[in-house]
Amino acid sequence: MPEPEPLVLDPTGSDPDAENLALRERGPATLVDILGVRAWSVSDPALLKQLLNSKDVSKDGRAHWPAFAETVPTWPLALWVAVENMFTAYGKDHSRLRRMIAPTLSARRTSVLQTDIETLVNDLLDALDRLPAGESIDLREHLAYPLPIAVIGQLMGVPPYQRAEFRTVVDNVFATHLTAEQQAANTAALYSLLDSLIDTKRVKPDEDMTSLLIATRDEEGDGSTLSDAELRDTLLLMISAGYETTVNVIDQAITTLLSEPQQLAHVQEGRCTWHDIVEETLRHNPPVKHLPLRYARTDITLPDGQTIQAGDALLASYAAANRHPALHRDADLFDAIRPTKEHLAFGHGVHFCLGAPLARLEVTTALRLFFERFPHAELATDEAELRRLPSLISNGHTTVPVRLRHRSPSEGHRTAETGDTPSHYRHPR
Numbered sequence: 001m002p003e004p005e006p007l008v009l010d011p012t013g014s015d016p017d018a019e020n021l022a023l024r025e026r027g028p029a030t031l032v033d034i035l036g037v038r039a040w041s042v043s044d045p046a047l048l049k050q051l052l053n054s055k056d057v058s059k060d061g062r063a064h065w066p067a068f069a070e071t072v073p074t075w076p077l078a079l080w081v082a083v084e085n086m087f088t089a090y091g092k093d094h095s096r097l098r099r100m101i102a103p104t105l106s107a108r109r110t111s112v113l114q115t116d117i118e119t120l121v122n123d124l125l126d127a128l129d130r131l132p133a134g135e136s137i138d139l140r141e142h143l144a145y146p147l148p149i150a151v152i153g154q155l156m157g158v159p160p161y162q163r164a165e166f167r168t169v170v171d172n173v174f175a176t177h178l179t180a181e182q183q184a185a186n187t188a189a190l191y192s193l194l195d196s197l198i199d200t201k202r203v204k205p206d207e208d209m210t211s212l213l214i215a216t217r218d219e220e221g222d223g224s225t226l227s228d229a230e231l232r233d234t235l236l237l238m239i240s241a242g243y244e245t246t247v248n249v250i251d252q253a254i255t256t257l258l259s260e261p262q263q264l265a266h267v268q269e270g271r272c273t274w275h276d277i278v279e280e281t282l283r284h285n286p287p288v289k290h291l292p293l294r295y296a297r298t299d300i301t302l303p304d305g306q307t308i309q310a311g312d313a314l315l316a317s318y319a320a321a322n323r324h325p326a327l328h329r330d331a332d333l334f335d336a337i338r339p340t341k342e343h344l345a346f347g348h349g350v351h352f353c354l355g356a357p358l359a360r361l362e363v364t365t366a367l368r369l370f371f372e373r374f375p376h377a378e379l380a381t382d383e384a385e386l387r388r389l390p391s392l393i394s395n396g397h398t399t400v401p402v403r404l405r406h407r408s409p410s411e412g413h414r415t416a417e418t419g420d421t422p423s424h425y426r427h428p429r
């Protein structure tokens with residue numbers, strides 16, 4: 001049977017729902033063109049889980065993708081496949097690199113951060129509280145971004161003055177509309193920032209993750225535990241995975257809850273928890289739509305009789321899988337009280353997201369405290385007017401304009417700073 005023409009994925013990510021539907025309609029796995037590279041997009045959840053668990057599928061392009069050397073110099077997404085860290089490692093190398101970070105991000109270690117995260121969120125909300133009532137503000141800028149950047153910045157010991165610079169270059173890693181030249185320049189800027197962070201921490205080590213990784217690297221001296229490239233790329237992974245995704249899940253949850261008030265009512269009236277809201281957001285609009293790339297190490301025959309050949313590239317199409325009818329009834333609907341919210345937003349198998357407990361804690365805390373403080377907030381524009389991020393990987397909006405409506409005096413909120421009833425509750429404007 002002749003292979004169907006690959007479906008060309010839209011690098012500007014303008015209509016992911018339509019694209020994901022087209023992928024599902026083409027079968028459990030289908031050929032796509034991702035910025036000029038041919039890959040199998042897998043959108044059937046059962047098949048995807050099977051492949052993610054299989055030793056016959058690798059993320060190590062250097063070892064298992066014959067097209068690696070010719071693709072990387074000119075492919076805009078080169079960084080996604082060329083980094084040297086757990087994200088692209090296979091087998092023992094993967095275990096070695098993951099083991100260095102896993103304890104820091106365990107559910108137990110993460111839960112200790114609860115109070116710090118609440119304080120960070122409350123500080124951000126206090127700043128919003130001081131804004132004139134009725135003013136439209138961008139919640140991405142004022143809540144969704146600053147929280148995860150502050151959390152990962154603290155864990156990694158990134159000095160505050162460097163965080164804004166990291167934000168720009170990390171955002172660009174996910175911007176799939178950029179050319180290969182623009183991405184190469186961005187990668188150079190990102191590496192220069194990481195080198196400067198490593199230099200700073202070598203001179204003045206602290207208790208943070210960066211200092212601990214540098215110590216691991218330097219103790220061995222010969223790089224047998226962690227090479228220079230692995231050190232730098234592990235930091236790159238932590239800072240990029242550590243916030244971009246979390247920003248987008250806060251963005252998506254707030255956008256949905258403000259445009260579908262009955263869903264917000266479910267949690268405000270006790271029919272579901274904030275955890276349910278977060279899980280349903282991760283299912284309905286996962287922050288990572290497609291995850292590039294994996295590679296078949298042997299020929300793999302699919303349930304529909306097609307064959308993925310050894311050396312072929314694969315794309316984990318998480319957003320399409322999460323709305324597969326085999327997984328959920330009415331999967332396109334956001335339903336906070338659906339009985340199960342199974343999803344693949346954090347991946348599956350050995351590369352399952354290490355930051356899942358931290359991300360869940362950050363998002364749950366941000367949403368809970370935001371809606372406690374501003375239960376009557378509203379979108380300042382039609383949901384249909386919101387512009388999507390230009391990305392086939394990231395799933396968020398360029399801005400989330402919101403008008404905050406403060407509580408009425410009878411609802412009696414007290415400020416975190418003074419314990420007094422804020423003046424704008426006593427004198428509603």
Ligand code: HEM
Nearest residue numbers: 086087241242245246288291345346347351353354355359
């Ligand atoms: C809601 C937020 C997040 C989502 C949706 C998310 C999603 C993902 C996904 C889809 C993967 C790749 C799985 C694959 O290989 O297919 C991944 C890997 C990873 N994530 Fe996250 N992530 C989030 C937040 C975080 C945070 C906050 C951190 C760290 C502080 C983090 C650290 C990592 C790491 C280290 C990996 C690589 C694991 C490996 O390759 O073994 N993530 N994440």
